[in-house]
Amino acid sequence: MTQKTLRKGNEALAEGAIRAGARFFAGYPITPQNEVPEFMSAYMADAGGAFVQAESEIAAINMVYGAASTGTRSMTSSSSPGVSLKQEGITYLASADLPCLIVNVMRGGPGLGSIGGAQGDYFQATRGGGNGDYHVIVLAPNSVEELGNFPKLGFELAEKYRMPCMILADGILGQMMESMAFNFDPIDPNKLGKFDWAVDIEKNGRPKRKVFSYKGDNLIADVTERAKRYGLIEKTEARFEERNTEDCDVLLVAYGLSSRACLEAVNHAAEKGLKVGLFRPITLWPFPSKRLLELAGKVKAILAVEQSLGQMVQDVKLAVGDKTPVYLKAYPAGGQPEGEAILQAAQSALSGKTEGLFDLQRHAEGFTYECKRDLSLGVQGDRKGGK
Amino acid sequence: MYQGIRIAGFGGQGVISAGILLAQAGVEDKKNASWLPSYGPEMRGGTANCSVVVTDGEVYTPIVSAPNTVIVMNEPSLPKFEPLLKKGGLLILNSSLINSRPTRTDITTVCVPCNELAQKIGMDRVANLVALGAFIKLTGAVTIDSVCDAMKKVYKRAKPEMLEINRKALQAGYDAVK
Numbered sequence: 002m003t004q005k006t007l008r009k010g011n012e013a014l015a016e017g018a019i020r021a022g023a024r025f026f027a028g029y030p031i032t033p034q035n036e037v038p039e040f041m042s043a044y045m046a047d048a049g050g051a052f053v054q055a056e057s058e059i060a061a062i063n064m065v066y067g068a069a070s071t072g073t074r075s076m077t078s079s080s081s082p083g084v085s086l087k088q089e090g091i092t093y094l095a096s097a098d099l100p101c102l103i104v105n106v107m108r109g110g111p112g113l114g115s116i117g118g119a120q121g122d123y124f125q126a127t128r129g130g131g132n133g134d135y136h137v138i139v140l141a142p143n144s145v146e147e148l149g150n151f152p153k154l155g156f157e158l159a160e161k162y163r164m165p166c167m168i169l170a171d172g173i174l175g176q177m178m179e180s181m182a183f184n185f186d187p188i189d190p191n192k193l194g195k196f197d198w199a200v201d202i203e204k205n206g207r208p209k210r211k212v213f214s215y216k217g218d219n220l221i222a223d224v225t226e227r228a229k230r231y232g233l234i235e236k237t238e239a240r241f242e243e244r245n246t247e248d249c250d251v252l253l254v255a256y257g258l259s260s261r262a263c264l265e266a267v268n269h270a271a272e273k274g275l276k277v278g279l280f281r282p283i284t285l286w287p288f289p290s291k292r293l294l295e296l297a298g299k300v301k302a303i304l305a306v307e308q309s310l311g312q313m314v315q316d317v318k319l320a321v322g323d324k325t326p327v328y329l330k331a332y333p334a335g336g337q338p339e340g341e342a343i344l345q346a347a348q349s350a351l352s353g354k355t356e357g358l359f360d361l362q363r364h365a366e367g368f369t370y371e372c373k374r375d376l377s378l379g380v381q382g383d384r385k386g387g388k
Numbered sequence: 389m390y391q392g393i394r395i396a397g398f399g400g401q402g403v404i405s406a407g408i409l410l411a412q413a414g415v416e417d418k419k420n421a422s423w424l425p426s427y428g429p430e431m432r433g434g435t436a437n438c439s440v441v442v443t444d445g446e447v448y449t450p451i452v453s454a455p456n457t458v459i460v461m462n463e464p465s466l467p468k469f470e471p472l473l474k475k476g477g478l479l480i481l482n483s484s485l486i487n488s489r490p491t492r493t494d495i496t497t498v499c500v501p502c503n504e505l506a507q508k509i510g511m512d513r514v515a516n517l518v519a520l521g522a523f524i525k526l527t528g529a530v531t532i533d534s535v536c537d538a539m540k541k542v543y544k545r546a547k548p549e550m551l552e553i554n555r556k557a558l559q560a561g562y563d564a565v566k
Contacts, residue, residue, distance in 0.1 A: 178424075179420075264446065265448035
């Protein structure tokens, strides 16, 4: 639809959101996503929408709750510690069945962590994150182009299933520049039609509408109804990309930035006489388990690569069970995945010489960590010198 | 062609801008390109650097951990980035400000007096483009014309005479390499 231009990830995402019809943005500054609110502050008003720099992350997500109740395409963005703060609002949005877009440009953690890119928020994003039994749809872009085009997909999925959708990016994707093009024309939200649940001004005697997050006695029925929707989403909305998966011996599984380092490994594998393929989940919830299980039956080993201590690998293991050995190459807290090292790890996984790789099979058979402590000797956190 | 480049120098030497111009020039030449700044709690007066990839194929990760080419504009950047270079890689060294020389023997080093050449043109600030001109001559990854086209896009309000000085700087770097 547009010519390829060199864009920064965060800016492409912000422009993509306005093009997709977002007309309400509330946020609070945090590195490495600051270009998103900066762009919104400059262009949202021109698009006829509202930009609010809120007093806190919690205020921002609750403003999104209010705006989303009116059926307006509403969003917020933040980075890891900020998204943790938003969890209360997100669980209430899920409870009220409100569609909205939440962007997490991940950085290192836990706590304040670092401002470098990381993937440590996988559990938080895919398991709900706040209290209670709920999910948000999680999209994981791996390029500036996808960052620009996923807001449209995100809003559409959120509205179709009446639930929050999260774009899970990371600091590197947000900060990098790359050539990209939007694959859709700007959307005029006034032409999108109205929801039969949205609260608005209606004078023609229409029954009153309310958006509730508190379900009272109806909670069981409410959660059960939502579970049916989740089941449908898991069945129909799983998205993924495959590279060289036909006839490969080792299958890499990675999302976001990690998948790009894996791509380098896949493309250099042939030079070393290795057959390496890549399976990239694009939706992290729903996780594309069905297709992964099919592929697992055809390969000798699976290597999960992620910039965290081993979070996505649990979904990989849940998907493939004992069909194929699953290994993990982990780059925790800001570690930078590299094609060459991933290729070596793939070689190790294939040969069974898995020193340095976390082997989930062995773990299941009682493999213990080296750091197992003898409690009789006291632990690091023991109090000393009390009176 | 897959060129992974690191450009490093003092904050203010234009290493970040040179990287953006290089990536944009790659796009002008219908190649794929990426740019990534080193961002963080950088010390004032410390080193700044960026990663650029220009390729006919696909850009893998934008983090260039083993560059084909390193451009160093100041003394502290040399020991920091020389070890990262791929075997057989290219080191472009700003000999106006760097007295040390690389210790590695498995790389090609080209010394360019960027600041002196820039001063001859009449503007010390364009030393970054002198280095970029040398890079163009040595690698052919992009052309002087494509960098000039890139400049018009990146600096939309630049005066024509400024664009002309920039072109001269690129040409000076290009001609400095024999």
